[in-house]
Amino acid sequence: MTNSNDFVLNMTGISKTFPGVIALENVDFSLKRGEIHALIGENGAGKSTLIKILTGVEHPDSGTIELDGKLVQVRSPQYSQEIGISTVYQEVNLCTNISVAENIMLGYEPHRFGSIDWKKLNAFARQALRKLDVEIDVTQPLGSYSVAIQQMVAIARSLEVAFVKILILDEPTSSLDVKESNKLFDVMQKLKDVGIGIIFITHFLDQVYRVSDRITVLRNGKLVGTYSTASLGRPELISKMLGRTTTDLDAVSKAKFTRDLKVGENPVLVAKGMGRAGSLEPIDMELFANEVVGIAGLLGSGRTELANLAFGIDTPDTGTLMLNDSKVNHFSPLESLRIGVALCPEDRKDEGIVGDLTIRENIILALQARFGWFKFLSTQKQYEIAEKYIQLLGITTPSPDQLVKNLSGGNQQKVILARWLATDPQVLILDEPTRGIDVGAKAEIQKLVLDLAEEGKSCVFISSELEEVLRTSHRIIVLRDHRKVAEYPGDVSDQTIIQTMAGNL
């Protein structure tokens, strides 16, 4: 038996029901001092609910929470901070318009003669960040720094002013590049060494194996189990998450058909020297029917910029874009819609879904936009289209009248895909279509893209997960520092691409 003093947190028998949904059922979770504990599960598995209960946002229907061996009622988010539970979210929830130092010290400013002692405040803040090996000008507004730095600031704040015992990192690396992630892992290691318990939520299994000591897997609101990371192999982990084996991912690899370009074949989309100052260096690119072209590159390499240019969100200031041998003169989403270019944007929540509208309305939106203001799809027709794509893409929902915001990430992504498929585009650009969605849905979407290409569409697949790009693409374009640096056939090794992305090739 482990000494109970080792545990900083013990959650026992936690249950929570929302109207119509059992979010958590009798879940146990424990956290040791100085441990990095990965919390894993598909979307809708109950991770967020568990965290919300721990941080006082939601209250459990039953179950107990012990902190340092003492029973606590986490009444409110504020109270959870007071007792030493701190959370750093994917989207940093600090004030971006005030300085880094103020953010760190907010509410705990040192005073001198009744007014804030700025010198001291800035010095404190600098020192706090130095502990995390971050050296920046703390008097600059937080918003002028990258998300990675903002996260460090959030961590610094929780260490400095909250005397944190438990640090929750909720998808902290999803908008960081490799270097930034590594830096974060170093910091996590440091915090672990001083005895802080860290709950690490992520979709990246690599990272789970890299940093975590134990893994707790949730599935459909139930506890699957808690394992020591060393003893749980990756395929086992995935099958525990999914409740099925990894054959889904194998199916994707099988679905990837071979595609050889014939001599003299006409490309669908051709970019010649297309570029935009400050966003993308002039790029040459050809897209053929029946193929998936992968775009690989680190964060900030110009992936999204390329997508935005091709879809007409931005207008290129050099070069040309040709579709079926006719030049695109007018750049706007509406024009792209008309000529048959579609984009599933990177930021699903902000640029993709219209959350308070129903699945049906979301699906017909682009098609209706192409018909214009006065040609109306009858409600019956709308239902037909919605039902068709719900079936075709396997969107899990009781009805097409469900609000899209109530769907899981994977299903939301399918709705956006359906919105564009309904317009029958020739070119489909997918910018991070699998970001933040679970393994099962990921495999489904990858397979879907391959199916679409097989039916004759040309797809552009942008992803920060190299493995995924390799699995789906027939050709791969590598971007670095806002320019195209190489183009490889789809069977290239991942090492070659990594070396190219890093600038060694």
Next chain:
Amino acid sequence: MNKNLPILKRIRENRLFWPLVALALILITDAIFAPGFFKIGILDGHLYGNLIDVFNNSAPLMLVAIGMTLVIATGGIDLSVGAVIAISAAMGAVLINPALGNKLISNEILTKDATNTPLWLIVLATLAAGTLCGVWNGMLVSRAKIQPMVATLILMVAGRGIAQLITNGQIMTIYYSPYFYFGNGFILGIPVAVYIVAVIFIFAWFLVRKTPIGLFIESVGVNAKATYYSGISEKNIKLFVYIFSGFCAAIAGLILSSYVHSADGNNNGLNYELDAILAVVIGGTLMKGGRFSLFASILGALIIWTFTITMYTFGVPANALLAGRAVLVLLVILLYSDYSRRLMNRIFSLRGS
């Protein structure tokens, strides 16, 4: 998706439920304390009575509320409608005036229905003036990307000045009996204004429910960026709702100036922007945009005026009226709050079990 819910719950979750409850409560109060409220008589061949007054008085507000509903559904707000009413009214008055407001003319000519402008031109110019104001607001919001509250504030402040410029700074009395028809006329015993509202309501309803424009408006209100990414010109949708709001305010200006036989830059349509917003909110359309109901906003306008006329019937002095309205607003908004909704659900579920 609501088909499985018990019928009582479905009724309670209908968006028209609370506005109807509020209206019913006021009418029940009237029935108990002022039974005369419901008396409708016939005078000079047309209906009269408190209820007719309610409809006649609330007609301009209903019009403005229809326009405001669409603006609010896109996540915007139009503070200028009161001033637009004044501008339109001034436009009508100045065209009716035989000297176009330039110099004083003898009362003898003025009182003889003398005007040099044909009625159709007067109406057209009045509507055009308001619509133009809408174009201005729409351009500021959709093209110059100014926040709606600030953008429409400009015309709210400047509009009354413009109205006074049009009328040369005077309160212009209107002497032209065909024009009075809009605010005082009756067809089959029912006020003309009510017919105008009905026409505009049906037109607007058709526009938003039988064309995709309603979907686009809601989509812009929920997530303008995603709407743009879907190939919808979010700018033009915004431009459209402000133009439509200006158009509705112009018709309201026509009716109001016709009703009071004058155009007064300072007082025509005073506080109408606030009443219209109130009507929309009472109707249950959220200020943050998205889902809207035109009919609910019409109910909202009716509630405001039923309440006002009720207060008059009870002999509440005009200067206490605003305080009374404040109480009404407070009650209605409390009814809508999550807290009261949960309370209701609990009460109903207790009874159910």
